[in-house]
Amino acid sequence: MSRKLMMERLKQITFKNRIIAIFLISSLIPFICLGFISFYTINSILGNKVEAALQNNLNQELIVLENTLNNINHVSQQLAFGGGTNKLLEELVHETESYNQIQLRNNIKAELNIISFSNPNVGLIMYYYPEVGTYDFENFRLRSEFLPDQLPLMAKYSEIIYFGPHKSYNGSMNQYVFSAMRKVNLPDQDVYLYIETGRNALETLFAPENRKSDSRRLLILDNDGRIVFSENEGAFPVSSMFPGHSSAATASSGTYEAFYWNKATSNQGWSIVSLIPKNELNQERNSWLLQMALIFVVFIFVAVIIAWLLWKMVYNPLDKFNKEIKTLIQTNTNYTGLTKIPEFDYLLYQIRDMKTKIWDLYGEIERKEKRRADLEVEKLLYQINPHFLMNTLDTVHWLAVFSGHEKIDKLVLSLNKLLSYNLGKMGEATTIDKEIQALKEYLQLQQIRYDFQFDVDIEVDESTMGLSIPRFILQPLVENALYHGVSDEGYIHVDIKLNQELEITIQDNGSGMTQAEIDALMLDESKESQKVGMGIGMRYVKRILQANYGERARLEIKSEVGKGTIVTLRIPVTGGEQAL
Numbered sequence: 001m002s003r004k005l006m007m008e009r010l011k012q013i014t015f016k017n018r019i020i021a022i023f024l025i026s027s028l029i030p031f032i033c034l035g036f037i038s039f040y041t042i043n044s045i046l047g048n049k050v051e052a053a054l055q056n057n058l059n060q061e062l063i064v065l066e067n068t069l070n071n072i073n074h075v076s077q078q079l080a081f082g083g084g085t086n087k088l089l090e091e092l093v094h095e096t097e098s099y100n101q102i103q104l105r106n107n108i109k110a111e112l113n114i115i116s117f118s119n120p121n122v123g124l125i126m127y128y129y130p131e132v133g134t135y136d137f138e139n140f141r142l143r144s145e146f147l148p149d150q151l152p153l154m155a156k157y158s159e160i161i162y163f164g165p166h167k168s169y170n171g172s173m174n175q176y177v178f179s180a181m182r183k184v185n186l187p188d189q190d191v192y193l194y195i196e197t198g199r200n201a202l203e204t205l206f207a208p209e210n211r212k213s214d215s216r217r218l219l220i221l222d223n224d225g226r227i228v229f230s231e232n233e234g235a236f237p238v239s240s241m242f243p244g245h246s247s248a249a250t251a252s253s254g255t256y257e258a259f260y261w262n263k264a265t266s267n268q269g270w271s272i273v274s275l276i277p278k279n280e281l282n283q284e285r286n287s288w289l290l291q292m293a294l295i296f297v298v299f300i301f302v303a304v305i306i307a308w309l310l311w312k313m314v315y316n317p318l319d320k321f322n323k324e325i326k327t328l329i330q331t332n333t334n335y336t337g338l339t340k341i342p343e344f345d346y347l348l349y350q351i352r353d354m355k356t357k358i359w360d361l362y363g364e365i366e367r368k369e370k371r372r373a374d375l376e377v378e379k380l381l382y383q384i385n386p387h388f389l390m391n392t393l394d395t396v397h398w399l400a401v402f403s404g405h406e407k408i409d410k411l412v413l414s415l416n417k418l419l420s421y422n423l424g425k426m427g428e429a430t431t432i433d434k435e436i437q438a439l440k441e442y443l444q445l446q447q448i449r450y451d452f453q454f455d456v457d458i459e460v461d462e463s464t465m466g467l468s469i470p471r472f473i474l475q476p477l478v479e480n481a482l483y484h485g486v487s488d489e490g491y492i493h494v495d496i497k498l499n500q501e502l503e504i505t506i507q508d509n510g511s512g513m514t515q516a517e518i519d520a521l522m523l524d525e526s527k528e529s530q531k532v533g534m535g536i537g538m539r540y541v542k543r544i545l546q547a548n549y550g551e552r553a554r555l556e557i558k559s560e561v562g563k564g565t566i567v568t569l570r571i572p573v574t575g576g577e578q579a580l
Helices: 003-011 015-081 083-094 098-118 283-326 342-402 405-422 432-449 475-484 515-523 535-552
Strands: 122-129 134-136 153-156 160-167 176-183 192-197 217-221 227-230 253-256 259-265 271-277 429-431 454-460 468-470 490-499 501-508 554-560 564-572
Touching: 015 083, 015 098, 015 122, 015 160, 015 176, 015 192, 015 253, 015 259, 015 271, 015 283, 083 098, 098 122, 122 176, 153 227, 160 227, 283 342, 342 535, 405 432, 429 432, 432 454, 432 475, 432 490, 468 535, 475 490, 475 501, 475 535, 475 564, 515 535, 515 554, 535 554, 535 564
Parallel strands: 454 490
Antiparallel strands: 122 134, 122 192, 153 160, 160 176, 176 192, 217 227, 217 271, 253 259, 259 271, 429 468, 490 501, 501 564, 554 564
């Protein structure tokens, strides 16, 4: 994504989302950093603590196991190389008398029992004859046939063989034991001493699985790293090599599949390995992570709530500012209350003060525009009336030369009436009735002045006679029709009626105008519109309507070349505009 596109997308993020994002980022970054540091520290502490504890426990168990094996080794040395028992065995071989043989056998068993009872860590003791596969002098009843070749070999030395944990041959106990076999020092006899650990010697290490208080399991490895005993046959079967033994030979801990393992190696080279499921070892760390996750969710929730409250604290004043600005040009009334936040209230007061000043300026501009419009109307009146007066006086001059005095008297009388009406007080309103009378005086003068005949038809609704309209509004429109539309046999129709609004129509059958000429006349852009009697008169009508009615009054012109022109005025009428 380009930098420009990214900046464009950032610009589209709303103010609300920006506030929430900034607040969350500023709040969460320290929390996340603290969480990572805490997690790393706790993980390190837990890891070192747990691993050290497991290794210490395993070392203690290794010491216990070594002491137990050393004990049976010591006992086996006493029996294999001692003088008492060996001497009795030699005599028994050479004795032929049955009674003496029985006495010797009883003495041997008594000797073995003394050793067994004096040492509780020693269990089953007996002599084994490998040549014939028999055993003798056992101090406990055997549970099954004795098969030493099937015992799990843990370590083998020149003088003694150690067997890994296996079910005891002692018929009176059902426990795992360690055992050893040592050749007895007898001349001309191939005899081995078999000895097992006692009943309670290793019960804490190799208790039955249904009595295990935890999920820890043990392995015993021989000198080559082969598993000779396993409490987890599924993952670590007996007779298989311990996983990663080559790399783990010097390592005291590691992981394999779902387990953590710790190993302790004896002085003889065999090893004991403890297995702990990862999920159990990580239980404390996972509990801490769960707590941190819950705290994080709560923290996020609280942060979002605070960000939302912060947004509302900013949004409410902005909303009030928005309403104030929207009503800035509509009304001078203050619709919104204060925000109860000093800084925003100060800005709100400033906006309202600005609003008051703007409305004062509006009023001043309207007054100035009204005065300017009145001046424009007055100026137009002075432009129109002197022109009309000069033309009329010129007509009087020529009539005096070529005509009799009666027409001159009639002309001057009509002229005086018209001038008296048109030169009334500036901006003074009049009625439809008076405006029609002035229009008739004007038409009478024009009929005397022009050398062609034209008809004028004035049709006025009686209900409109008393309505108030601006002074001098009909004559300029009729004058336009005379100057620019009517010739011989011309016709002008003036129609005034009331239909929700006052509608004044001046229609002629003159030469008409094109749409471009109409547009130019309405916009005061045509040079032709500046001709006396057309542009000036039309501008006057437009200005006087604007000054009195604003946008409520309309002036429309429809014309077709060769067929004439229709000028329509639509003026609003209210009850207060009825002339008294």
